[in-house]
Every structure is written in C-alpha cells, then in structure tokens.
Amino acid sequence: MKTAAAMAIATWPHRGEMAQLIHRHDWSNTSLGALETWPPSLRASVDIMLGSPLPMAITWGTDLRFLYNDAYAMFAGTRHPQLLGMNLLEAWPEVVELNQEIMAAVMAGQSLSFRELPLDLYRDGRHQTAWLNLDYSPLRDAQSQPCGWLAILTDITSQVLAQRAHKAAEEAYRRAKEQMDLALASGAVIGTWIWDVPADKVTADHRFARAFGFSVDEVKGGLPIARYLERIHVDDRADLRASIQQAITYGTPFRHEYRIQPPGGDYLWIDSAGRCELDAHGQPLRFPGVIIDIHERKLAEQQQRTLIHELNHRVKNTLAIVQSIAMQSFLHASSVENATEVFNARLIALSRAHDVLTHTHWQSALLQDIVRQTASAHAPPNSHRFRLEGPPVRVSPQDALSFAMAFHELATNAVKYGALGSENGSVDIRWSIEALPQGKRLRLCWSEQNGPTVASPQHEGFGSRLIRRSLSAHADSEVTLDYRPSGFVCTALIALPGL
Numbered sequence: 001m002k003t004a005a006a007m008a009i010a011t012w013p014h015r016g017e018m019a020q021l022i023h024r025h026d027w028s029n030t031s032l033g034a035l036e037t038w039p040p041s042l043r044a045s046v047d048i049m050l051g052s053p054l055p056m057a058i059t060w061g062t063d064l065r066f067l068y069n070d071a072y073a074m075f076a077g078t079r080h081p082q083l084l085g086m087n088l089l090e091a092w093p094e095v096v097e098l099n100q101e102i103m104a105a106v107m108a109g110q111s112l113s114f115r116e117l118p119l120d121l122y123r124d125g126r127h128q129t130a131w132l133n134l135d136y137s138p139l140r141d142a143q144s145q146p147c148g149w150l151a152i153l154t155d156i157t158s159q160v161l162a163q164r165a166h167k168a169a170e171e172a173y174r175r176a177k178e179q180m181d182l183a184l185a186s187g188a189v190i191g192t193w194i195w196d197v198p199a200d201k202v203t204a205d206h207r208f209a210r211a212f213g214f215s216v217d218e219v220k221g222g223l224p225i226a227r228y229l230e231r232i233h234v235d236d237r238a239d240l241r242a243s244i245q246q247a248i249t250y251g252t253p254f255r256h257e258y259r260i261q262p263p264g265g266d267y268l269w270i271d272s273a274g275r276c277e278l279d280a281h282g283q284p285l286r287f288p289g290v291i292i293d294i295h296e297r298k299l300a301e302q303q304q305r306t307l308i309h310e311l312n313h314r315v316k317n318t319l320a321i322v323q324s325i326a327m328q329s330f331l332h333a334s335s336v337e338n339a340t341e342v343f344n345a346r347l348i349a350l351s352r353a354h355d356v357l358t359h360t361h362w363q364s365a366l367l368q369d370i371v372r373q374t375a376s377a378h379a380p381p382n383s384h385r386f387r388l389e390g391p392p393v394r395v396s397p398q399d400a401l402s403f404a405m406a407f408h409e410l411a412t413n414a415v416k417y418g419a420l421g422s423e424n425g426s427v428d429i430r431w432s433i434e435a436l437p438q439g440k441r442l443r444l445c446w447s448e449q450n451g452p453t454v455a456s457p458q459h460e461g462f463g464s465r466l467i468r469r470s471l472s473a474h475a476d477s478e479v480t481l482d483y484r485p486s487g488f489v490c491t492a493l494i495a496l497p498g499l
Helices: 004-010 017-024 040-051 070-079 093-106 157-186 206-212 216-221 225-229 234-250 295-331 336-359 367-378 397-417 462-471
Strands: 056-060 065-068 112-123 126-140 146-155 189-196 201-204 253-260 268-275 284-293 386-389 426-436 439-449 478-484 487-494
Touching: 017 040, 017 065, 017 070, 040 056, 040 065, 040 126, 040 146, 056 070, 065 070, 070 112, 070 146, 093 112, 093 126, 093 146, 126 157, 157 253, 189 206, 201 206, 201 216, 201 225, 206 216, 225 234, 234 253, 234 284, 268 295, 367 386, 367 397, 367 426, 397 426, 397 439, 397 462, 397 487, 462 478, 462 487
Parallel strands: 386 426
Antiparallel strands: 056 065, 056 146, 112 126, 126 146, 189 201, 189 284, 253 268, 268 284, 426 439, 439 487, 478 487
16 A cells, blocks of 8 residues: 555656655655645645746745755756755855845745846856846745745856857957947058858958959959968968858957968068858858058067067176176185175176167177277276277177177276376277188287286186187187287287178
8 A cells, every 4th residue: 555655746747856856855854744744735836846847946844944856956966966855044055145035035925036146156066156037936834824935946147148248249349340440540441351151252342452462353253262361371371260260150250460462572461350240040141341451560569579589688698797797706806895896897897888789779889989988987088098990890789798898807907907007008909800711800909008017927817718708709719818028918800790
C-alpha cells in the first residue's frame, strides 16, 4: 500500500529531479513538518512550481525554508542541490539584505516586482553579476495569513549585456561619424567607397582611384575587393581582413589604419572608416566608407618612437660613462676630497660636450666646437695659451663625447704637469684629413710648448688610459703619447666614419 507521502508525490504531474529531491528530503525537523502533513495551500503551490518551465522558488514557514524547481536548479548552478531546504537568508548570504526587505513586505501581504535588478551572486565557483526580473507573491495558510511566498525569476543577463553591447556599438558609430564629419570638413578625406557585398563590387570616387592607382573607369564600374587588397602592404593585410570580417559579420563600425601602395608609387598611410549595412537576417548588403590621409601623423609617430628610443640609448650610454668615471676617479684617489674634485671636473667636461650636441639636436657636432669648449675652460678667449687650427669636421654624438673626455684629460694633465701649469706655456691643437692607403683618417695633434721639462710616468694612470680609449674607439685608429722633454705631444690617427 502506498504511503500518504507517496500518494502526495503521485498527485504532482511532473517527475523531474526536484520532485524526487523534495520527496526524499527530511522535512520533519523544519517548520514545514513531514511531507504528508503539509497543508493543501503549500502542496498546491509546490505543484504549480514543479510544473513551471520558468525558474520558481518557494520560501515557507517561520524558519524560511527554501524549495525550488528544475529551472531554478539550473540558475543556481553549483549551489544546487545544497540550497534545498536551507534557510533562505543562509542560502543566498550575498543578498541577505534584499531578502530581508522582501520578507518584511511579503509577510505583510504585499506583492513585489523588480525589473532588470543587478545582483552580485556567487555561482559556478565565482562571483558574477546577474540581471533579473523578480516577482514575489505571498502564500497564505488555512487562516489566510501570509506564511511564505512564491518567487518567479527570469534571468535576463544575456539580454542586458546584448543591449549594452548594442548601445556601445551605436556610441562607437556616433563617434566615428563625428570624426568622419570633421575629416570631411577639414579636407583630410581622400576618397569614398561603397562595397556591394553580395556582388563583391567595390565602387569609388576619383580620389579613391588615384590613391590606389586605379583608373576612374575601373573603380566606377566596380572591382572585387581582392583587387584592392593587392595594393595593401603585405604586413597589414591579415589584420585588415579580420577587421572587415568583423564588420560584415556583426555590423559594427569599421575603422582600420593601414598602408597602400599604387604600382610604382610610395606607401601611403590611410585611415579607413565605414559601416556595413545588414539585412533583416543579419546578412551583409552594402558597406560604404571613406579613406583619410594620415601619412604625416604616422611619420610623426614614428619619429617620436625613434626619438624616445634614441633618448633611452643616450641616457644608458651617459650613465655608463658616469659610472666608469666615478669608479676610476675614486678607485686610486689619495683622498676623498681629491677624488671628488677630479670626478666633478670630468662631469663638467661631459656636460659641456652635451651642451654642444644640444645646439645641433644631437645630430652631430663640429670638432672645433668641442676643442673650443676645452680651451675656454682653461683660458680666456683669444688667449695665447691655445692655438687651434683645422678644417670643419663633423663628428657623431658618441665621438663628440669621447673627444670631449679626451681633451679634458689632456688639459687637466697639462695644468698639473705640463705647459698649462707654467705662466708662458701654451698648447697647439691641430687637425687635418689625411688620405692613407687604408683610407681617410683624421689626424689630431695636441702639442705643448714652453712648459716644464717632461718625464715619462712610471705607470700609466686612468687619465692616460681614458685618452687612449676615447681617441681610438674606432677600429684601425692609432694613438701615440710622446713625453718629449720639450713638451708632451699626443698624436691620433682616427678612422672616423664618413670622412
């Protein structure tokens, strides 16, 4: 003989998973009591809930026990089946305040509705925002007193996200149209086109034809889009095809920058903008658009990138030079004070070379300007102390820094030990371009006169090594340091590029 509980389940026409779970659940320790004792109003509500294809849930009793149907189980995700029979406030703790407000209103006999309500819910192992339509109706006992409620849930998350995406696409199209209108007004537009997608015919105006290198008759009659793609830089074709495919698939605004090259012409950077019109079935029909000349802007961007790269390279080189100067200045110094003085003097020489290069925007420097900077640091203008002679010679920024450091070391040594340390001493600095069998060389000579008698040092210090390294940075260069009793002489044959 069937039990009363089994007979109760038998009255429910649907035999879904939730009907079985509700049947097997132990309700005896809840305010609902054993299944066979449920009041007719509760059983009727559960019957309606289980038979609905919409997600529905029932909260009943003083301890707010939670029941739901198969559709709601799908909405609950991995929280199912643990939700069944739980206290509602414990079942969905992230929305406990909302459920408390609903409980207060519905238990007072009110019905509630919410539309497009965003809720942050924990489902399927992660927090996610869901947009829901919710309807709540009170359920009453035999005395017509509210003792629970029936909730109908409609998950409209996908519709809300689709609407937002549509609005975003419309806003993007509006911005693109504004930019297009501005471009038309400024004269930057260099062509218009219309692509008949089903027929694969692209027609265009005479400016478009000129930019792509086609005749006016060809573009007026229409050409397959593949013909135009042949005129696109090979590195830009794949991305352009992807942008076109997205536009004709989804009807989203089209905007892409790429390079074109007509036969026998130079590459030209253009910005192409438009939008594909779709039919009622989402199939592409017409695809109108414009092309805008952005070549100057692209060149400016490339120049900016080059300048940033060059600046980064120069900063690294300068830091490396400063690090080397600091290490050598302090390594064998007799005192901190002496090392600091030497280090500061070398930094000042490096700074003066930077000043010369700044005047030419770091493109190059004249050798005579580097030499004059050294001379002016140790003698007033037109002084007998320095005699300079040589033709105009341009050197690279790196060579300018190297020469400046070498001249500073030569002048410092001349002050300490040579001609610049005596009242009548002087320095001749001469340079010339010589044609040698191995190629042209810059001959540079630093010659001191009327100073104290010179003797060769017992060992070569950092200053001398710096002079050699600075003047022989290029291959096939030679540097000679001659400690003549009558005066020190430094001679360098430098294989400068571009002589």
